[in-house]
Amino acid sequence: MTKGACLCGAVHYEIDGPFQTMLNCHCSLCRKFHGSAFATAVIAPLSGFRWLAGEQAIRASCASRHRSFCATCGSAAPLLAPERQLALLHAGNLEGDLGIEPQLHQFVGSKAPWYTITDSLPQFEEWPPEIQAPVVSRPAVEPREGVTQGSCLCGDVAFEYDGTPIRMMNCHCSRCRRGRSAAHATNVFVALDRFRWVRGDAQVASYKVPEARFFTVAFCTRCGGAAPRLSPERGFAVVPAGTLDTDPGVRPSAHIFVASKASWFPITGDLPRFAESPPQA
Ligand SMILES: [Zn+2]
Numbered sequence: 001m002t003k004g005a006c007l008c009g010a011v012h013y014e015i016d017g018p019f020q021t022m023l024n025c026h027c028s029l030c031r032k033f034h035g036s037a038f039a040t041a042v043i044a045p046l047s048g049f050r051w052l053a054g055e056q057a058i059r060a061s062c063a064s065r066h067r068s069f070c071a072t073c074g075s076a077a078p079l080l081a082p083e084r085q086l087a088l089l090h091a092g093n094l095e096g097d098l099g100i101e102p103q104l105h106q107f108v109g110s111k112a113p114w115y116t117i118t119d120s121l122p123q124f125e126e127w128p129p130e131i132q133a134p135v136v137s138r139p140a141v142e143p144r145e146g147v148t149q150g151s152c153l154c155g156d157v158a159f160e161y162d163g164t165p166i167r168m169m170n171c172h173c174s175r176c177r178r179g180r181s182a183a184h185a186t187n188v189f190v191a192l193d194r195f196r197w198v199r200g201d202a203q204v205a206s207y208k209v210p211e212a213r214f215f216t217v218a219f220c221t222r223c224g225g226a227a228p229r230l231s232p233e234r235g236f237a238v239v240p241a242g243t244l245d246t247d248p249g250v251r252p253s254a255h256i257f258v259a260s261k262a263s264w265f266p267i268t269g270d271l272p273r274f275a276e277s278p279p280q281a
């Protein structure tokens, strides 16, 4: 039996193992909803799923059938599909060793341009062949010279920034994993004076972890999609890279907080790895 919870701790649930299916999804919905490079899900029979607390704290996403999120912290809630008798659990919210690792990448045809897959798992352009389901895609956003644009899943919230960001990194800390409901976060740090909201910032909610010095997540209150958070005390905006609509031109430079990474996520590739924060940060 595996337990799961949202970042703020309002929502708790459990699911019976052992698990047979675990996958990484690079579709635009997952990237927008989580704000990460991809979502990682465990899929299990619905009969083994139980809410333990906080079901009433969950809000349905306006932008995606079945998707919902914690109204306080924005963590993605388990996705239940009674018509298929399946529960889809976001692995970033699950506790402990899952006894399984991701088996494949799906929707690599719509993966983020800034993310390179470096493992040897099978890759599928859309759904794996055994799954018959509709394909969703998003209209492309027209790139503008010198500007990087982004938006939430429903599109109500949009932002942009000028020039080259300060840095871009993959963070494996437990707060990022739980807050993004993903294997790891990828964040772009942008100088505050180069960042601007285009629309919808009044619709962005944020949740600061009470015991943290800075750690805060932000999300659109209608769709639950990730949103940038501004950190005036540090002079930058933290932009979840999955929210970007255009190629930022830069790529993640390191994996950080790998000492607290998910046991089920092997890091591959040759980016520098730091046990905690990198020396320059
Ligand atoms: Zn929560």
Ligand SMILES: [Zn+2]
Residues within 6 Å of the ligand: 025, 026, 027, 028, 029, 030, 031, 039, 107
């Ligand atoms: Zn997806």
Ligand SMILES: [Zn+2]
Residues within 6 Å of the ligand: 152, 153, 154, 155, 156, 157, 220, 221, 222, 223, 224, 225
């Ligand atoms: Zn939204």
